[in-house]
Amino acid sequence: MNITIIGAGNAGWHLATGLADAGHRIVQVFSRQISRANLLANKTRSKPVTDFSLILPGSDLYILAVPDSVIQSTALQLASSIPADSIVVHCSGASPADLLVSAFRRSGVFWPPQTLSVNRPHRWSGAPICISSSDEGVLSILIDIAADLGASVHILTEAQRKALHLAAVFVNNFTNHCLTAGHDICREAGVDFSILHPIALQTIEGALAADPATLQTGPASRGDEVTLGTHQAYLHRHLPHWERLYQALSESILRFSKSGPSSTNL
DSSP: OEEEEEOOSHHHHHHHHHHHHTTOEEEEEEOSSHHHHHHHHHHHTOEEEOSGGGOOSOOSEEEEOSOGGGHHHHHHHHTTTSOTTSEEEEOOSSSOGGGTTTTOSEEEEEEOOSOOOTTSOOOOTTOEEEEEOSOHHHHHHHHHHHHHHTOEEEEOOHHHHHHHHHHHIIIIIIHHHHHHHHHHHHHHHTOOGGGGHHHHHHHHHHHHHSOGGGGOOSHHHHTOHHHHHHHHHHHHHHOGGGHHHHHHHHHHHHHHHHHSOOOOOO
């Protein structure tokens, strides 16, 4: 299949290289930064493009791997170069599918709910890809492409995709922010953060193997006001920018623990 990639950032890089490795032909790679376009085009043996007017019609699929804030404007600019019946998809979990409808009748969403980075290799085999389209023909094409990558395919409604994106923010972004807090506290105290690597891995592995709510531990889940007060006093003195987060999370855990079962081993 002939595919054009719009955007040479993290998602565009891994989608383009993954699809090329899967046997698809990447026709063009668009980026406003010529260095990025050249780098990805060389990697996928395609043509770099920095001007929408140079994007060729005729590709079987156009993938918009661009930030949410410019999906619609990018689609409108692309519409000046290719026919309205071209198949165009975006890669966002949070943005609605209908951002593309005003410009392209055959559109959809091809969203990998993963953290992608140009600087880190990515394995598509077994990785989830969430797709949606009101056009059965487009949906079938997206299923086939995801399968070619070796990905796990999930067909979601608009509401389901938005809910999953919200859940992903908690699971990925908020979790990483809490790890950042732990790292900051260890650094402030002169303690090696790697001491906590085993418990961090244990937490993730446990949460993936069971209902995370049943595994909740810690002073908040026990209602241990003395320890909570000691922790907050330390943060207030040394790292006040983490105090409000600690308090908010502790209050949430305490409320949740009162409404359901929890473990109290730690």
